[in-house]
Amino acid sequence: MIEIQNVHKSFGQLEVLKGIDLVVQKGEVVTVIGGSGSGKSTLLTCINGLEPINSGKILVDGTEVHAKSTNLNKLRRKIGIVFQQWNAFPHLTVLENVTLAPRKVLGMAKAEAEAIAERQLMHVGLGDKLLAYPSRLSGGQQQRMAIARALAMAPDYMLFDEVTSALDPQLVGEVLETLKMLAEEGMTMICVTHEMAFARDVSKRVAYFHQGVMAEIGAPEQIFGDPQHPETRKFLASVR
Amino acid sequence: MFETALSAADLIFLAKGAGITIVVTAISVVIGTVLGILFGVLRVQLGPILSAPLTLFLDIFRSVPLLIQLVLANSFIGMVLKLQLSGFFVACMVLSLYTSAYCAELVRGGIDAVPGITRRAARSLGMSWAQDMRYIVLPLATRVALPSWIGLALGVMKDSALVYVVQVTELLKSTQILITRLQEPLFLLLICGAFYFIISFPLARFGGYLEKRSSND
């Protein structure tokens, strides 16, 4: 369970998160929508401790992420994150990209890590690219590799930060299919996205962020069918 | 607080050395750059196979210690040709060729950096080869190569410290002469180093600035 309690976060003078409260249960898929600068991506990087927060609390399975005593490297093993820019490691093959963290962070033997990596890569449809270098892959393939790389750590939670935003339109579908598959398998996910159809189909709940505040959260039917907040209505009208 | 036997006459002696350093550098950089542009353009024009002898010749200056180049030139002129040329002349000659070898590389790199499409555009406007070179390629190549050229000129100044081997008393040699006499190595070396640094540092920074500027646009 991820519990976000009254989280405030500023970059210098700019307050990007103004008191966020959100609880995500195990097995739940929550999507976060909203305009740019609404703070939705920042929230994800706060959840796995890549960004510090100014006040409030984030608990992952009861462990406070930003407590001094928390071993972040250990905590991050159970929180996978995939970014808009897929950040493939260019000097490693696809297989090495995926086995690196299991071997070096979890101390897994090479053969074992490779078995897991192959399974995950097969899962995202890259079974035939194991020995290729990322520069040989399309953006969509690199993004799916990044997903497999995160999954190889066997995380309990997956965070997706606008994973299709930097892709060519014709490559968006393959990545969304991969996310959908994960959701159906019961992975706990928080997805920041601009893909409204995806949000509607996959999520259990949809949250709308506006200027650092979570303006509204609810079932997808309610958010898309009967938005309560005027800003939500405005936003949905603008993206349609 | 600090005592030194360094006299005003010694300071003038050092200043003379510094003057020689600057003059040798200036002459070599000017001649070396002219030759370097010539060699660089020639290499591009002739293509890799025809220019191979030139490439090999220039490569020697970058692969053999400058000290050896100076000794070889000096002994060849003095012992083999039996010519009475001053060390200053030999120093400038060798340093000029040395500079031209590096400069030719910069010129070649600069010309290669001008997109072929730009050159085709110039030629399609009816420009001759010479006009294309003069108005399109060289100005663009200069922009690319200028920061490295500044680095090269400063490199030549630092390397000119080696011309002592052909009996030219430039700054570092003057310093060494004073060290032997006054036995104050650290103090004298610091003066000498400061001189190089004061010239080199701002110019190197300026070159870095130019490089940053051209890589940003």
Next chain:
Amino acid sequence: MFDYTFQWNQVLVRLPKMLDGALVTMEVAVLSMLIGITLAIILTILRLSGSRPLKAVATGWIEIARNTPALFQIYMAHFGVASFGIHFSPFVSLLIGITFNNAGYLAENFRGALKAIPDTQARAGRSLGMSQIQAFGYIILPQMLRISFLPMTNQMVWAILMTSLGVTVGMNSDLYGVTQDLNALTFRTFELFAIAGVIFYVITKFITLSARIIASRLFRY
């Protein structure tokens, strides 16, 4: 005009001695590179550190190395430190001088290489649970190596050429030093230094060629 008779035989019999000198030259260059690379990494880290004095030390080192003659740096290592009562052998002085120079130039280069790698690479590593050191070692460092490989090769060539300066502090076991001593013995200046030049040329070509082969093996991506 050409009444000078080249006497190559007299010089070629000394070739084994010169080749021994070439080995010393390579030894100095390799050592100065190994220590220089290590120091350059340390300088790069110091430069990125938050501490102002440490930053100043690193920047000072790098700028002095890059803005004064290598020969000056060797003089400092030999005559300069003598003012403090420290007396190094010619070999050590030469090694210190070249190493100081290598470290300065390489550190500047490493900084450029580091800048060329996006921050998001380290971030991706951290988000997989890697420590800062792991992310640096497994993700940043290998990519830096590729960017810096050619400049490191050039610096190695420079290090070879710089060994010739050792003679100014009394070094006589390296290629240049041996050649100079033989010259005092035989007075075949041109022949001796021409051979020395050829040996230097072969060494530098060997370095650049093997670097090219290593690079093609190492960097397949």
